[in-house]
Every structure is written in structure tokens, then in C-alpha cells.
Amino acid sequence: xxxxxxxxxxxxxxxxxxxxxxxxxxxxxxxxxxxxxxxxxxxxxxxxxxxxxxxxxxxxxxxxxxxxxxxxxxxxxxxxxxxxxxxxxxxxxxxxxxxxxxxxxxxxxxxxxxxxxxxxxx
Numbered sequence: 738x739x740x741x742x743x744x745x746x747x748x749x750x751x752x753x754x755x756x757x758x759x760x761x762x763x764x765x766x767x768x769x770x771x772x773x774x775x776x777x778x779x780x781x782x783x784x785x786x787x788x789x790x791x792x793x794x795x796x797x798x799x800x801x802x803x804x805x806x807x808x809x810x811x812x813x814x815x816x817x818x819x820x821x822x823x824x825x826x827x828x829x830x831x832x833x834x835x836x837x838x839x840x841x842x843x844x845x846x847x848x849x850x851x852x853x854x855x856x857x858x859x
Contacts, residue, residue: 738780738847740856743839746784749775751810757782780847787841791834800834803827 746753749766756764756777764775775781792804799820806816817827842848 738784738842738849739852740835740839743784743842744835745775746781747788747807747835747838750785750788750807753777753781754785754808757785780842783845783847784838784842787838787845791837791841800830803830803834 749764752764752766753775756762756775762777764777766773788804788807792801795801795804799822802819803816806819813827813831817824820827822830839848843853
């Protein structure tokens with residue numbers, strides 16, 4: 738599991754969550770006019786669970802609204818309009834949320850040691 742994969746799961750969360758509920762092996766959706774597929778693995782299910790846990794454990798109402806927006810499949814632009822933050826602040830918080838999800842993946846040993854070593858520093 739890489740950070741890019743975590744970002745993709747957050748971005749495509751509604752499709753993945755629907756496939757998990759239906760007990761399907763693949764989440765299928767159209768993006769940019771092309772049919773795409775994301776295999777539903779145990780790691781993907783764990784990331785979905787982590788997102789739910791973060792939602793339940795955060796007290797910040799705006800972070801909860803951000804997560805609700807991701808779950809509903811809303812775009813970043815539509816979420817920014819509902820938030821009391823400027824664009825840069827929204828993307829900074831989104832990055833911190835993805836970092837937190839990734840750190841939880843590391844804690845659950847979903848990330849390989851060599852994947853962490855191969856991550857870009859800058």
C-alpha cells in the first residue's frame with residue numbers, strides 16, 4: 738500500500754464503498770470517459786475502515802464534513818465552497834487527512850518497509 742493508493746481510495750471512496758457493501762471483488766467506474774477498475778482487497782477494505790474510524794474519532798466538525806463529502810463523491814471545489822477555509826487551507830487539511838490515513842496503514846502493517854524507503858522526501 739502506497740500513499741498514492743491511499744489517495745486514490747479516498748478519491749474513489751463512493752465506488753469502493755458500494756462495491757464492498759455488495760461484496761463485489763472489483764469497484765468499476767468511469768473516469769475521463771474511460772472505464773476503470775479498482776480491485777477490492779483486504780487492504781482496500783482496511784483503508785475504508787480507517788476512514789470510518791477517523792470520522793468517528795474526530796471532534797472537528799469541518800473535518801467530519803470533509804469526510805462526508807468524500808463519502809458522497811463530491812469534488813474538492815464543491816467542498817471548498819462549504820468550508821470556512823481558503824483553498825490552500827482546504828488542501829493542507831486534506832493532505833493531513835491523507836497522511837493520517839497513511840500513518841494508520843503503517844500502524845496496521847499494511848505498508849511494506851521498502852515502500853516507505855522508496856517514497857519521495859521532497
